[in-house]
Amino acid sequence: MRGEGPALGCAGIWAGDLDSCSVADVREAAAAIEDAGYGALWFPETTGREAMAQAGILLSATRRIVVAAGAADIYARDAVTTAAGQRTHDEAFPGRFLLGLWESHPSLAEDVRGHRFGSPCETMRAYLDAMDAASAGPPPTGALPRRVLAALGPDLLALARERAWGAHPLGMPVEHTRNARAVLGPDALLAVTQLVILDPGRSGSADLARSYAAALLPNRRDLLEGLGFEDVDALGDRLVDALVVRGPAGDIAHRVQEHLDAGADHVALFVLTDTPAIPPVRQWRALAPAVLG
Template sequence: MTAVDEARKRLGRIGVGLMTPIAPADEWRRAARRIEDAGYGSVWINEAIGGREVFTQLGVMLAATRRIVFGSSIANLWARHPAAMQGAASVLADAYPGRFVLGVGVSAGSIVERSGQEWTSPLKRMREYLDGMDAGRDAVVTPEVPFPRLLAALGPKMQDVAKEKADGALPASMPVEHTRRARERLGPDKLLVVLQGAILETDPEKARGLARTTLGLSAPESPYARSLRVLGYEDTALVDGGSDDVVDACFAWGDEAAIGGRLQEHLDAGADHVCAVAFAPDLASSADVYERLAPSLL
């Protein structure tokens, strides 16, 4: 069985994201257990450079749970040497067979430069980095169940890299049409995991206001803005956090049924697995939201 086939079987349809920046280990363990008990297929966490280190964090939560799959969304390639990325992923996949998915991303220029590094072409950097990971395979343990390697690929060129050099793509905060096009570009044999922002709020003004603080359309190098332009959105719709149409396309908001309906749209458009990313101030509150959503999502 290939890494993609194994991941499709173990992930199921719906997972969740835990994006709280800093919290004690016990809070992460408790949240992970609650999400597993609620029946979700996966938990995904991210990193920048410094602060929460994604592989260490995932190891804490894998050890605290029994069957749920964990993924990096993303492991920042600027945060470590490619051989270290390959080694860390291989150790987790060996220790927890079938329960780890590696998502790799190039992050953003502003984050990279704040770390003291020089931002370079994302496509060139990604290709070279993946080659470096491959070169390090002989020096690390070979997991019994291979882990899939996904790329945070919003644009068509990065999706081509994902098709050529990875097991699939991991786009975030994009409309359903983006999912449909990504599936067409990747083909049927690649894994497509979609991260969907989910706001459990029925008041349109409150929900859209929260969404506008998170997408980052105003950043000069915003990959979200570039991808939305490819989908046909005009520049006038991308200012001030995005028009109502942009926000409504990029975020699932409303009651439990509305959020469940949006996640199903992504599945119908070709996603193998959809990860709901709730907006909550802390891990306990995030787990509260996911427990409330579970009957409508699972």
């Protein structure tokens, strides 16, 4: 792992659907991910549970695994509150909490949260400035806690290199991982999330993969075209397969290795199923031996 920080290991789990589960099920899911041997448990923040509260639930339900708020919405809390929350978790669970910041989306920032959506890079930079200047909240216990940016485009990746431990791109092909490493340089953390469907026969998952690939397009269309994917709105097989890997555990492990070979330090698996309200514990356990080696 590049630089000192939480020990993520080579593979983790992106638990993207925990907001649809009860708190009891969330605790059981967190314990299952840890017991399977993964190094990190990542989760998003959209319109469900507040990120710092969710992190507290997950940290309290586990013993060693790193809990990463992979996409904490910067419009959900002011920067002083975020800095205080990060320090609180770092003090209570040393080395086990990682803050990932997300620049949000216009509809979430404005329609849901009632803010004015600003330029992503400029707004994120100002937010980081305010976090760094925050004097309220618990005092730092040593080195400043680590943070990453949920960055996709070159401007935010460059900001992640300058002002964070590194970057956490979600839902992009291996080609993007290679480009992200070039922007970040050799020393920054690059932790990517890969969408996966465990389907040994590749017989019943094509529609599920296409639906999730379609949901990724609005924030990624220009980037994908820049990577050489033509007519992305048509969702051809090459593009869908690049965004969502489906097949047996060995195929998924191969994609993880491709990301690592392209410069990633850590790959989180977002396991997709037809029943998102039910944590895919069976799939997490089945994939662990293949991706953790």
